[in-house]
Amino acid sequence: MGPFFSRGSRYAPLPADDNAHTQRQASGLRRRVTTTLKLVAVAVLHIVALSYLAITILRPELPHCDTPERGFQCSVPISHFWGQYSPYFSVQSKINAAVPADCELTFVQILSRHGARAPTPGRALLYASLIDRIHNVVTDYGPGYGFLKTYNYTLGADDLTPMGEQQMVNSGLKFYHRYRSLARTSAPFIRSSGQERVVRSAQNWTTGFQDALLKDGISWDSPLDELLIIPEDTDTNNTLHHGLCPAFEKGIYSSVGTDAQSVFLAVFAPPVTSRLNSNLPGANLTDSDTVALMDLCPFNTVASPFGAILSPFCDLFTPSEWSSYDYYQSLGKWYGFGPGNPLGPTQGVGFVNELLARLTRTPVRDATSTNATLDGDERTFPLNRTLYADFSHDNDMMSVLAALGVYEGVKNLDKSAQRTAKESGGYAASWAVPFAARVYVEKMRCGGGEELVRVLVNDRVIKLRGCQADELGRCTLERFVDSMAFARSGGHWSSCFA
Numbered sequence: 216m217g218p219f220f221s222r223g224s225r226y227a228p229l230p231a232d233d234n235a236h237t238q239r240q241a242s243g244l245r246r247r248v249t250t251t252l253k254l255v256a257v258a259v260l261h262i263v264a265l266s267y268l269a270i271t272i273l274r275p276e277l278p279h280c281d282t283p284e285r286g287f288q289c290s291v292p293i294s295h296f297w298g299q300y301s302p303y304f305s306v307q308s309k310i311n312a313a314v315p316a317d318c319e320l321t322f323v324q325i326l327s328r329h330g331a332r333a334p335t336p337g338r339a340l341l342y343a344s345l346i347d348r349i350h351n352v353v354t355d356y357g358p359g360y361g362f363l364k365t366y367n368y369t370l371g372a373d374d375l376t377p378m379g380e381q382q383m384v385n386s387g388l389k390f391y392h393r394y395r396s397l398a399r400t401s402a403p404f405i406r407s408s409g410q411e412r413v414v415r416s417a418q419n420w421t422t423g424f425q426d427a428l429l430k431d432g433i434s435w436d437s438p439l440d441e442l443l444i445i446p447e448d449t450d451t452n453n454t455l456h457h458g459l460c461p462a463f464e465k466g467i468y469s470s471v472g473t474d475a476q477s478v479f480l481a482v483f484a485p486p487v488t489s490r491l492n493s494n495l496p497g498a499n500l501t502d503s504d505t506v507a508l509m510d511l512c513p514f515n516t517v518a519s520p521f522g523a524i525l526s527p528f529c530d531l532f533t534p535s536e537w538s539s540y541d542y543y544q545s546l547g548k549w550y551g552f553g554p555g556n557p558l559g560p561t562q563g564v565g566f567v568n569e570l571l572a573r574l575t576r577t578p579v580r581d582a583t584s585t586n587a588t589l590d591g592d593e594r595t596f597p598l599n600r601t602l603y604a605d606f607s608h609d610n611d612m613m614s615v616l617a618a619l620g621v622y623e624g625v626k627n628l629d630k631s632a633q634r635t636a637k638e639s640g641g642y643a644a645s646w647a648v649p650f651a652a653r654v655y656v657e658k659m660r661c662g663g664g665e666e667l668v669r670v671l672v673n674d675r676v677i678k679l680r681g682c683q684a685d686e687l688g689r690c691t692l693e694r695f696v697d698s699m700a701f702a703r704s705g706g707h708w709s710s711c712f713a
C-alpha cells in the first residue's frame with residue numbers, strides 16, 4: 216500500500232527504471248524459478264534496458280500499434296487471434312457503444328486484466344528447455360527457420376512488459392475520457408489483486424487516469440485513496456482471485472479446460488507439427504511443442520517496444536493456424552473458468568455480489584469468496600462512489616463474465632470443430648480476456664425513468680439476457696438485480712466442498 220496518485224514515472228530516465236526492474240526481477244523470480252531462469256534474468260535486464268533505449272531512439276519510426284482508443288492494431292489478421300495473449304483491441308459492437316445522448320451516466324465499474332506480461336514461470340521453463348532441445352539436435356534448419364539457430368529464450372517470467380505498462384496507462388486515459396462526466400468530479404475507488412503485475416497495472420492505469428485529469432485542468436483538493444491490495448494466498452478471501460474452492464482448484468473440475476484443449480489439439484495441430492518437424496529435422500516435436508512455439512510469437516512481440524516488432528515465430532504459422540490457436544485458447548478459458556466448467560461461474564459469484572452492492576448502494580450479501588471484514592468497512596468497501604476500478608487476471612474475469620450471464624444462451628463450445636467468435640455469441644479468449652482486457656458495467660439515467668444497466672466487454676455492448684433488455688442491451692436496475700439470481704444464491708458454492 217502507499218499513496219499512488221503521485222505523478223507516474225512514465226518519462227523517468229533510464230537508470231531509475233533499470234533499478235526498479237532489477238528489484239522486480241529479483242523478487243519476482245526468487246520464489247519459484249530455478250537456476251535456469253536466474254541466468255535468464257540477467258539477459259532480461261539487458262533486454263529491458265535495450266527496449267527502453269529502443270523506445271527512445273526508435274520512437275519516430277515505430278508504428279503506434281497501440282492507441283488508447285482502439286487498442287492494438289498491428290498485424291491484425293494474426294494479433295487478434297492470439298487468445299488471451301492478444302493485446303487488448305477494441306471489439307466491434309453490434310449495438311452502438313456510445314453513451315446515448317439523452318442519458319446521464321450515474322455509475323461505472325471497470326474490471327480489468329493486467330497488461331501484457333512475460334510467460335508464467337512454468338511456461339517460461341518449458342519454452343527455454345524446448346529451445347535448448349532444438350539447439351541440441353537440429354543442425355539443418357529449413358527455410359524461414361534459421362532465426363531459431365540463434366534465438367535464446369530471454370523473456371524472464373511473470374512481469375509486465377514495458378508495452379504492458381503502457382497499455383494500462385492507455386486504459387486509464389481512455390476510461391477518463393469515456394467517463395469524463397463522472398471522472399471530473401469523482402475519484403475512482405481502486406482495488407487490485409495482490410500479484411505484483413496486477414498491482415503495477417493498477418498503478419499504471421491510475422497514472423493514465425490522473426494524467427488525463429490534469430490535462431483536463433482539474434485538480435482535486437481532497438487527497439485520493441490508497442490502492443486496496445487483496446493478497447492472493449490460498450487462505451485469503453479475494454473476489455479478484457480464485458483459490459478457495461477445493462473441487463475447482465484440485466478436484467474433478469480442475470482439468471475440464473485442459474481436457475477440452477487436448478481434444479482440439481489433436482484436431483488442429485498434427486499437420487502443423489509435421490511441417491515443423493520436416494523443417495527442424497531431428498527435433499521430434501509433439502503437438503504440445505507446436506503450441507509452445509506458437510506462444511513464443513505473442514510473447515516475443517509484446518516484449519518489443521510498443522509491441523511493434525512482430526516476432527519471427529509469428530511467420531512460422533498461417534493466419535488460419537492462428538485462428539485455430541485462438542480457438543484452442545478459447546476452449547481453455549471457456550471450460551477452465553467460464554460457462555463450460557460446472558464450477559466456473561461460481562468462482563465469479565463473490566465479485567458479482569459486490570457489484571450488486573455497489574450498484575444498489577446496499578451492503579454486500581455473499582457467502583462465497585467475499586471478505587466480510589473488508590466489505591463491511593466503508594474505508595475498504597465504500598458504497599457511495601460512482602466510479603470503481605478493480606484489477607485482476609484473465610481466469611478470474613472469465614468466471615465473473617460467466618456469473619454475470621454475459622454468454623448465457625451461447626452453446627457450449629464444440630471441442631472438435633472450430634467456431635468463430637461471432638458464432639459463439641461474441642466469445643473468444645481474444646475478445647474477452649486479452650492483455651489489458653476491460654469490462655465496463657455502466658448505470659445511466661435517461662429521462663425520468665428508472666436507472667438502466669449495461670455491460671461492455673472490450674467496448675462491445677453485450678445484450679443482457681433474462682432481464683428484458685432494450686434494443687441498446689440495457690435492463691432496468693431492478694430487473695438486472697433480479698436476473699442475478701445465480702450469484703445472489705451463491706452459485707454452486709456448496710459443491711466446492713462436496
Ligand SMILES: *[C@@H]1O[C@H](CO)[C@@H](O)[C@H](O)[C@H]1NC(C)=O
Nearest residue numbers: 223224225380381415418419
Ligand atoms: C508502471 O508502474 C510502475 C510501478 O509504479 C512504474 O515503475 C512504471 O514506471 C510505470 N510505467 C508507466 C509506463 O507508467
Ligand SMILES: *[C@@H]1O[C@H](CO)[C@@H](O)[C@H](O)[C@H]1NC(C)=O
Nearest residue numbers: 258350364365366367368369
Ligand atoms: C544463446 O545461448 C548460448 C548458450 O548459452 C550462447 O552460446 C549464445 O551466444 C546465445 N545466443 C545469442 C544470440 O545470444
Ligand SMILES: *[C@@H]1O[C@H](CO)[C@@H](O)[C@H](O)[C@H]1NC(C)=O
Nearest residue numbers: 450451452453586587588589
Ligand atoms: C479479511 O480481511 C481482513 C482485513 O484485511 C484480514 O485481516 C483477514 O485476514 C481477511 N480474512 C480472510 C479470510 O480473507
Ligand SMILES: *[C@@H]1O[C@H](CO)[C@@H](O)[C@H](O)[C@H]1NC(C)=O
Nearest residue numbers: 352496497498499500501502
Ligand atoms: C519421438 O518422440 C516420440 C514420443 O514423443 C517417441 O516415441 C519417439 O521414439 C521419438 N522419436 C525419435 C526419433 O526420437
Ligand SMILES: *[C@@H]1O[C@H](CO)[C@@H](O)[C@H](O)[C@H]1NC(C)=O
Nearest residue numbers: 452582583584585586587588
Ligand atoms: C471467507 O470465505 C468463507 C467461505 O468460503 C467464509 O466462510 C468466511 O466467513 C469468509 N471470511 C470472511 C472474513 O469473510
Ligand SMILES: *[C@@H]1O[C@H](CO)[C@@H](O)[C@H](O)[C@H]1NC(C)=O
Nearest residue numbers: 401402593597598599600601
Ligand atoms: C462517502 O461517505 C464517506 C463516509 O460517510 C464520506 O467521508 C465521503 O465523503 C463520501 N464520499 C462521497 C463521494 O460521497
